[in-house]
Amino acid sequence: MDYGLIKGMLGGYRSLVGVDGTHPKKNYGGILLLAITLDGNNEIFPLAYAVVSIENEENWSYFFWNLYNQLKDNGRNN
Template sequence: MYVCFTSSRHGFLDGFRPVIGVDGCHVKGPCPGQILTVVGVDVNNGSFPIAYAVVEIEIKQSWIWFLRLLIEDLKITNGSSYVFISDKQKGLIPAIETALPTAEHMMCVRHLYNNFRSSHSGLALKHILWATTRATTMPWWEAETENMK
């Protein structure tokens, strides 16, 4: 099942940044499955739901199906104009490469930090990493990157 409300689609098309967050989660109970979600980023850096789908299993084919419906709804003709942010969901990375080969695909900083956390205990790296992600100019980002090193 795929759902993209008209108001969500128009809201995204009428003024949101070309940044799309993609994620999935488990559904437990008598009808198990996965919920695949897509959110946009508004001008105040807030999340805005765009679409979701319920699938039986989270695999490359499910993500491709979901992304193709999203591409059609959002009228995406030039994937290089968009940035997709995700964690390392099963099948998602190759699905984005298949459905939107020219789109930029980045990993979520929270999930990136979780990978660092096992070898760098304490909060110092966490604070430096988040300071780096908040940098909005190249000189600021370079200074924070040096601080991280």
């Protein structure tokens, strides 16, 4: 998780967070997991990302666990 992205998100974001996984094109391997939100200008703000070898419940659970803990920890420090 990128602490700069988390701090920026907590500074002015919409309360909806979207998540998705995508398969990069060409010869890049893995799956890209993303969490995004909208900033104060209604533009896409990347919140968190991870590259995993396979999209499964274990990888998504780990991604959400890290996202939740970073938001919870940084929310207390503000």
